[in-house]
Amino acid sequence: MNYSLLLPEIFLLLWTLFIFVLDFFWDKSKTHSLGWLSLLGLGITAGLLFGSGKGNLFGNMFLSDGFSFYFKLVFLSAAFLAILSSIDFVKKIDKYRGEYFGLILLSTLGMMFLCSAGELITLYIALELTTIPLFVLAAYLKSDSRSAEAGIKYVILGAISSAILIYGISIIYGLTGATDLALIQFSLASQHLKFGALGPALIFGIIFFIAGFGFKLALVPFHVWAPDVYQGAPTPITAFLSVASKGAGLAAFVRIFFVSFNVFQPDWVMIIAVLASLGMILGNIVALMQTNIKRMLAYSSIAQIGYILIGVVAFSWRGISSLSFYMFAYLFANMGAFIGAITFSNVTGSDEIKDYAGLSRKSPGLALCMTVFLLSLVGIPPLAGFVGKYYIFASAIERGHIGIVIIAILTSVIALYYYVGVVREMYFRKSEKEFSFSIPFSLKLALFICVIGVLLAGLFPTPFIDAATQAAQVFYYW
């Protein structure tokens, strides 16, 4: 067996433990600099990832393929940006700064296992490893009652969603006697051939899977926790939650549904299509009424997952390729928008949209960056979001799903209104308060990376789409 496939994960784990230990000996007033060390660890992990080959370990338990490679890069980038934007933020916490970075790394490790898992037990445990650090991180500002509320809500709903998922797993195990995704597919397909329809139990199991993952993805109607948790959690964590945690759930979801349940695709594609449409409609309409930028971005991310799921509804090789690309575009645009909000609230202490008035005069750079991110989230050319939306709509039209594309385009118009609302505040309103802007280096760097990402993927999408296509080739049989 080729254990070197696990090298990136093993390295990241050791590096995380190293950070935890180092935290004891570090000068207490300088522990925020452990963030730079965490970034180095993430960089080396990405390097090892490029070096590691493709293959399976322990049967199908750990799959190292193009799909997992692509998503691991997304998670590592998201963790990189989250930590980079936290370095300035953690100075506000007096204690446990090293652990803050360590927990982000542990969650990233869980995501890496999650998108590589080819077996349900491994997958479930990886999911727990992904979410448990996030529970703690959401409640990290102990003195802030909103953060505590976010932590409690997230723990309770996370536990319930895990229970639902486990119940689904047990039903599928009862039907097939297997936890290996490929074996489940084989068993279900052969039973399907032998007896015809498999009866309601399979649908029941699939619905439990959708509900369990629906919580992780903040899919309507399983989204109610998201705005409160997103608002209460420390903003870098919110950014990480909205991108990486969703991406991890999505990767596992795609793997289970495209490998194990592919034969029953007509049964579940309709459910996903309805939920995705609901997400786009409800997320965008409720986002219109928000006055807090974190809540607005929370609802916008509820809508964005709807757009991403169109790639699943298309149920084709191009659908996966387009959702992978969309994830990449969403990573930079959404992380960027949150990092902009972090920068703004570090200076002003406010997350209210009306306080953004006049930002273009006080900090033209920050206002411009925010504009780029928000317009990319709407999907205005030539930014990454446009290419992502175009490609994902094309994949759905190719398979004849015109209705969902029409809903997506109509709701994008609604989205334009509230995203541009922030831009209007920044450029066309005068500010009442006076404050001077000085942005710390780490946040400048994070904003810069995000802008470059959004522009690069928007202007020269070909290499990125090629990479996404290679990721989708894992599911080559369509």
Add this chain to the structure above:
Amino acid sequence: MENSVQSAIFYILAAIIVCSAVLVVTLKNIFHSLLFLVLTFFSVAGIYVLLHAEFLAAVQVLIYVGAITVLLIFAIMMTAQIYSPALRQSNQQVIPGIIVVGILLVVTLTVLGNTTWRVSEKLPASQSVNLIGKSLLTTYVLPFEVVSVVLITALIGAIIIARRD
């Protein structure tokens, strides 16, 4: 004959589990809730024995009945005002909750009752401990190791959340 005895035991255990679980979430005194939780855990261990999973039953007793219960007792004793009469186990959502659970129960029963489940032809292993140990360190070594990372995460997280600043 043996089969009917087994099903009788199963139904008795299941009835105990359901009744005591309902009592856990409805009783006013939290200490009594805890005692019924212990009973629930014990009966689950009984079901494991019925399924010839003796090792699992022993683990269930050790961890749930032993460790977790002791932990909960400590938590109750160390929490101030936990016996306050102002504490309630229910809220205004109890009726919608019962309705939803009732519908879910009926749907689940009809769906699961009308399904042919896959039954393994293999006899239960006589020495399950050996097999579990072996497969934990061969086939399932990856999840087994990842679980240890999950545990350390939970430990670190608990310390961060619970320790006083």
